[in-house]
Amino acid sequence: MQREKEQFVRFLRNRGQRVxxxxxxxxxxxxxxxxxxxxxxLLDAMKLKGRKISRATVYRNLDLLVECGLVRKQRLGxxxxxxxxxxxxxxxxxxxxxxxxxxxxxxxxxxxxxxxEICRAHxxxxxxxxxxxxxxxxxxxxxxxxxx
Amino acid sequence: MQREKEQFVRFLRNRGQRVxxxxxxxxxxxxxxxxxxxxxxLLDAMKLKGRKISRATVYRNLDLLVECGLVRKQRLGxxxxxxxxxxxxxxxxxxxxxxxxxxxxxxxxxxxxxxxEICRAHxxxxxxxxxxxxxxxxxxxxxxxxxx
DNA sequence: GTAAGTGCAAAGTGTTTGCATGGAA
DNA sequence: TTCCATGCAAACACTTTGCACTTAC
Numbered sequence: 001m002q003r004e005k006e007q008f009v010r011f012l013r014n015r016g017q018r019v020x021x022x023x024x025x026x027x028x029x030x031x032x033x034x035x036x037x038x039x040x041x042l043l044d045a046m047k048l049k050g051r052k053i054s055r056a057t058v059y060r061n062l063d064l065l066v067e068c069g070l071v072r073k074q075r076l077g078x079x080x081x082x083x084x085x086x087x088x089x090x091x092x093x094x095x096x097x098x099x100x101x102x103x104x105x106x107x108x109x110x111x112x113x114x115x116x117e118i119c120r121a122h123x124x125x126x127x128x129x130x131x132x133x134x135x136x137x138x139x140x141x142x143x144x145x146x147x148x
Numbered sequence: 149m150q151r152e153k154e155q156f157v158r159f160l161r162n163r164g165q166r167v168x169x170x171x172x173x174x175x176x177x178x179x180x181x182x183x184x185x186x187x188x189x190l191l192d193a194m195k196l197k198g199r200k201i202s203r204a205t206v207y208r209n210l211d212l213l214v215e216c217g218l219v220r221k222q223r224l225g226x227x228x229x230x231x232x233x234x235x236x237x238x239x240x241x242x243x244x245x246x247x248x249x250x251x252x253x254x255x256x257x258x259x260x261x262x263x264x265e266i267c268r269a270h271x272x273x274x275x276x277x278x279x280x281x282x283x284x285x286x287x288x289x290x291x292x293x294x295x296x
Numbered sequence: 297g298t299a300a301g302t303g304c305a306a307a308g309t310g311t312t313t314g315c316a317t318g319g320a321a
Numbered sequence: 322t323t324c325c326a327t328g329c330a331a332a333c334a335c336t337t338t339g340c341a342c343t344t345a346c
Contacts, residue, residue, distance in 0.1 A: 111262065124289075126282070126283035128281075138272065
């Protein structure tokens with residue numbers, strides 16, 4: 001995380017952008033949490049810490065982190081964008097529970113191979129992929145079985 | 149398509165819902181086009197045919213077709229939902245060009261296997277998946293090479 | 297000191313909803 | 322005749338933007 005923070009600061013300096021307290025605090029929060037955050041959750045987390053940051057600043061800086069390559073922005077089932085810090089090397093995808101919204105990460109070597117193969121076949125120059133598997137997590141499908 | 153239309157009509161009757169001119173026209177349009185439509189495109193297509201249908205009706209009936217299982221609703225790269233009629237049997241995924249927005253379908257047997265495997269490993273009861281590969285299509289990456 | 301960042305509120309975008317009117321069964 | 326469907330406009334949820342004030346450099 002220290003390495004990533006330095007990367008972020010370097011990125012800002014290179015572009016003549018400023019290293020503000022808000023940016024650092026947001027960075028810390030995103031890296032402190034392992035989970036998948038949306039703007040609202042981030043806003044709440046900031047408020048809890050007594051560090052109120054405006055919604056606009058949250059959105060603006062999330063985009064900045066995405067540009068920097070440190071954060072990934074995706075829609076996972078919901079209407080909102082979900083942000084997660086990029087794990088070095090470890091490319092993962094998501095299982096999303098339609099009932100409770102739980103998001104589980106998984107890593108599968110097979111997908112990278114598949115992606116390459118498909119792109120070759122269609123003359124695509126692929127940058128990345130998004131794979132979501134939607135369904136019911138264990139807890140939800142168990143409790144569904146009990147009621148039904 | 150005739151078979152699907154009958155399925156739709158049966159679906160409506162079973163639920164005590166009505167077979168309206170708007171519903172049939174929308175159905176026809178979605179099945180006439182092979183492409184991936186958003187609500188706006190559908191609205192425009194209707195207008196072009198001199199058959200004006202309100203935005204609300206378009207959205208309401210797209211949802212109905214999704215419930216009926218004849219239409220798939222997804223976000224593909226863009227902010228809008230994209231709708232496509234379901235091809236019988238042929239499960240496919242999408243390549244999305246980030247430059248021009250072109251959407252190319254592909255079928256890969258490997259993904260279904262992967263999906264099953266991953267769900268088993270995580271105790272998930274999977275309903276379906278969405279795989280998007282984002283990148284540059286051949287035309288866009290060629291013209292990029294020329295300019296750069 | 298100067299340009300970039302922030303907060304606020306207003307504007308955008310895409311989608312959904314409430315309600316009066318119209319139309320299928 | 323009865324309700325469901327439609328159209329319209331207003332409401333919605335999330336995100337972006339304009340502008341005056343603040344602050345990093």
